[in-house]
Amino acid sequence: MDAPAPKKRGKNLKNPRQAKANWQYTVADVIDLYDLKADRPVKTWVKNGLPVVRSLDMRFWGNDLNAFHKARRKETKSACPWHAVNCPVCKNRHSLYEEPFCIECLPNGRHSAVVRCPESPRGFAWKIIKDDDLPLVKALLASKDPSDKED
Structure with missing residues (x-):
């Protein structure tokens, strides 16, 4: 009998080159692209500065997604000040x-x-x-x- 596969650990920082630059993504597309469980992280990203293309449904440009995750990755690598x-x-x-x-x-x-x-x-x-x-x-x-x- 084979041992069960180990659980994949969740990654908070997403690949900053995963989205195609010229494509527009809906919330469902972003959830599939980054392997998210729900839309809550996407809403948090919007609140934290991810640009949104306003239309009937929320859409995101791929280059905006990549730039947002690149900046977020850079911010988490920087040293935290004392305050x-x-x-x-x-x-x-x-x-x-x-x-x-x-x-x-x-x-x-x-x-x-x-x-x-x-x-x-x-x-x-x-x-x-x-x-x-x-x-x-x-x-x-x-x-x-x-x-x-x-x-």
């Missing part, structure tokens, strides 16, 4: 300047900044804070709301 947290829920960066956050002390003595994702009520993004950046983050927290100080 930003990468969110695993919505795949965006949340700024500690804009979003409410708290500082938690980890068992190993390090600290992390925790931000509630505005896209999902149950989603959290967190980031381990470097020792050099801890005073900056604590000062930012103190300036935002003096009642939420940690330690």
Whole structure:
């Protein structure tokens, strides 16, 4: 008896050269092209800046899809500044300047900044804070709301 094939792990970053540049794609075409389970990622991409050709149904140019995924791939490879947290829920960066956050002390003595994702009520993004950046983050927290100080 053959062993079952291992499950394919989902890829969040899509191939930036997968779409044909001169073609127009409907939402259903995009779902098939990128092997998505539903149309929710496409709606999130539109909200995050994917250009849409307005017609009776949403359509996308192939070169716009490729450029969007290329920029998204480049953004995720860039280093995250001390005042930003990468969110695993919505795949965006949340700024500690804009979003409410708290500082938690980890068992190993390090600290992390925790931000509630505005896209999902149950989603959290967190980031381990470097020792050099801890005073900056604590000062930012103190300036935002003096009642939420940690330690």
